[in-house]
């Protein structure tokens with residue numbers, strides 16, 4: 001589209017320099033943009049225009065994602081495409097520098113969400129608009145783990161947190177290939193360990209923190225002696241050995257005493 005436009009512009013420039021009209025604007029942020037409440041929203045727009053064009057005005061607006069026209073709000077206007085911009089809200093600043101315009105919204109709150117639009121108007125009244133969706137960055141909520149028994153899979157889900165990152169633990173340790181395989185998006189754990197047993201915990205995290213849920217299967221049967229049992233047996237054996245040694249030392253001392261007594265009698 002742009003390429004065609006420029007081709008046409010080149011052709012028109014060749015034929016008649018006055019007919020050239022090619023302004024375009026793009027928002028550099030990849031949408032949707034998620035903003036943590038209280039933090040600042042920074043949107044950058046890149047303007048493109050030919051050497052014969054002059055930008056008459058740059059405006060920033062916002063409208064609800066639902067598209068209701070009455071929710072439309074003018075945020076800032078930069079007349080003459082100069083750096084002298086007027087913010088129309090107390091928490092909005094805008095600037096134009098060279099071919100870039102920046103919108104800065106401080107102390108972001110949920111009400112600041114919506115579709116942000118930047119429009120540039122050239123000296124002949126031609127306009128170009130770019131849009132970007134902005135939403136609140138939300139904490140992880142309501143983590144649940146369910147089992148898909150037919151596929152030996154555990155499925156972790158989370159209600160509405162932004163950019164959830166999933167990780168899995170089995171008996172509080174990271175899952176190993178011997179326990180199971182995690183799907184690409186991390187939300188599913190295909191359990192390879194048979195029988196499926198023990199505690200499986202799904203931890204969902206994002207920039208605001210984490211939340212976890214645990215699926216409890218039947219206790220794992222331990223082949224042989226478990227760690228706790230081994231420790232108890234060790235303690236028991238130590239006590240027997242310790243007691244034996246103490247007894248022998250006590251007897252030796254007593255026996256030695258008697259020997260002395262007997263020697264005394266003979267003398």
Ligand SMILES: *[C@@H]1O[C@H](CO)[C@@H](O)[C@H](O)[C@H]1NC(C)=O
Nearest residue numbers: 147148149150151152153155
């Ligand atoms: C279990 O997983 C399979 C494969 O992903 C899916 O087709 C099936 O519907 C799932 N079953 C349940 C009960 O969710």
